[in-house]
Amino acid sequence: MFNKLLQKVTSPQPPSLKEGSLSMKDLDPRVTVHYGIPSTASVLAFDPIQRLLAVGTLDGRIKVIGGDNIEGLFVSPKQLPFKNLEFLRNQGFLVSVSNENEIQVWDLEHRRINSTLRWESNITAFSVIHSTSYMYLGDEYGMVSVLKYDAEEGKFTQLPYYVPTDVIAEGTGISSSNQSSVVGVLPQPCSQGKRLLIAYDNGLIVLWDVSDDKVVLVRGNKDLQLKGKSIVHSSQSVRPELSEDLQDSEQEEKEISSLCWASTDGKPKITSTDVVKLQLSSADRRLPVIVLHWSADRSHNGGQLFVYGGDGIGSEEVLTMLCLDWSSGIESLKCVGRVDLTLTGSFADMVLLPSLGGMESCGTLLFVLSNPGQLDVYDDACLSSLMSRKEKGTSASSLQYPMVIPTIEPYMTVGKLGLVYRDGKFSRDLSKEVSAAKVQASHTPSATLTGSMKWPLTGGVPCQFNDTEGALVERLYVAGYQDGSVRIWDATYPALSLIYVLGSELAGFKTASASAPVSALEFCSSTLSLAIGNACGMVRVESFDVCLLLW
Structure with missing residues (x-):
């Protein structure tokens, strides 16, 4: 894949000194090869089939990392942050969305932008259907559209299909004039993209059937029957407990800031409105939950929920892993363990990787990106060891991304x-x-x-x-x-x-x-x-x- 990247560098011919022969381009130095993680790294993406990791930055660069010192550097014409980054899995393409709502498809083999599309509205949610070239886009007006990338023609096609706001409004009982912006679009696992979970910033969640154009499930703060609140205390010496004592403020609508499927097959109970709230801190003022990722355990009766945010304002910056058990049903969900990973810098992003040669049930690897430019990896054995210590703010000896040319350790x-x-x-x-x-x-x-x-x-x-x-x-x-x-x-x-x-x-x-x-x-x-x-x-x-x- 990176054979173009690694071709021999020939010695450049000196430019002619004739008057008028030099241009501004000749005097414009550019980085063509870069080692390590850029200091402005901010977002991650992973292709589990080709085992490639992509790192997007705040200044329009993308670093693609493989094995055996393979590192590719891609530079966008505009030095803008990326708010979304996803692979078209096993297809040799990477899709990025910039802060100016420009969608770019990068050709990994030829190290170039194949296609660019400028979206008219503000893109607030983005997701690629696994193993396809189809993409869901949610915007600030509550619209969900579908794009397809044609690799042969090298261009985007906006499909005539979209999720109509009026049908959503009819199915949810909310006026279309009050429709909020989309904050998340997640294809339901094992549905081949035919079912889509749509979350709006007003707290509304809709499961949409793409084939039948209908609302399958609607959930919101007001129609959820709260069974209890699992308070996950900061100190591991205190066991998590369920409580029925709910204040009125906890029944109020709250904006959705992040979401993930806590299931490998994505099969919710259509008739169930049970919900358990997980509270990471008892502080009155808490940070919003920015990142949620789920990793199922081998029995599929629970798993690990990775959370960034939710702690008290002013608390130490950590990434929290909660071990959950619902073998007796969601209404009896238990938090059986907690680990707070102390970060060496400010948190940027994280991804979960299936272990080599195995499915998710065989264990996962955790990659954590922090600033400035540090990438740490934890495996199951490391996380299990941390869980057994039962200490808050645990600092683990994770494996850091190896530098071909070390600059910090040693200095x-x-x-x-x-x-x-x-x-x-x-x-x-x-x-x-x-x-x-x-x-x-x-x-x-x-x-x-x-x-x-x-x-x-x-x-x-x-x-x-x-x-x-x-x-x-x-x-x-x-x-x-x-x-x-x-x-x-x-x-x-x-x-x-x-x-x-x-x-x-x-x-x-x-x-x-x-x-x-x-x-x-x-x-x-x-x-x-x-x-x-x-x-x-x-x-x-x-x-x-x-x-x-x-x-």
Whole structure:
């Protein structure tokens, strides 16, 4: 998939110096290759079939990540935030919706925008029907429309079908003139997109049958028979309890801010109006619930509900996992456990991934995106361990997304790009040394997270250029770190590969100054020597067969 991304980078020809030959484009530097998670990352999407993760930013960039160092960077013409991001699963396309309601389809193989559609109204809800090219769009006027992307023609088609507001109004008993904006559109699981859950910001929820054009189910705050309120206390020392004591304020209509299916098959009891409220904090003023995600357990008699929000205003920022059990029915729902994951930065987004080689019932992986630009992954074993501790604000040793070129851990102090003369003997000798010295293990962790869980991102086509016979090293990237170490990569191709890690220790020399932060680097391509200076005034020269120490 990413073969276009990883093609060999040829040395650019110098521009002509004739008068009038340069344009503004020639003087406009652009990032074409990027490693790691952008600092302005804000939204996630995942393709469970091709095992690809997409990260959207606040400045119009999209990072697509696979396995074996595969990272693709897509840059939108407008530097605007994305409010929606979803894959057309297993089709090689990614759909984004910008804050200006521009819908874009990105071709992952050719790294370009295939089609763009500017929506006239404000898009307030967006969803792709799984394994299809059909999309539901909800807007500020209560309308739900249907789009289709034609991959062969490379364009959008707005279907004549839409969910009529007058029929919704008739089915719900609410005047169409009072119709609120759509805040969520979720196809019912296992319905092939034929049934759609529509949520409005006034608290109304409608299950709509697309085939028969009719309302199947209507729910709202006033017609829900509240069986009890499960108060999920902040302290795990207090067991969650059900209470029938409901204040009048809790019966008032409230705006819907997020929703998710808490079911693998999406089969609600049509005649049931039972509901249980889960309250994460007893504080009078609580944060809105921004994110809800559901993961079913193996028995399908409950599962884990992931919640961001709902805690008291001013409380520590956490992502909450609630373990729920309704084996005796929804009216007897129990909260049997709670974990508050302490975030290292401000929360941005999360996705749940089916584990490798398994369905949802075999366990899931949790990816959490936080700012600035950090991606953490938790597996079932890690979350179960946290649950057993029964502590609030638990900090877990999650696996962070590995940086091909680490900049924070360890902390990079200086970097240098060095060119190697391709026609020289040193280049041929270096290429032989590099071929033998390259680290054989992949930088993307194929090792375990906890137990036997493998790194879940495996999509994309790895670069093969630097494995071809006779390939020469043309560029090196050298980085110095605060701990005195130096790392060297083969930078001939976009997929950098690690060659050497030079520690601060020097054979035959014992000095505390050797571990001082690296402050300067210089590479000589004609002799293949590297000069390293540190903060204590020490300079050492490294080559393949000699090491000099200068004071």
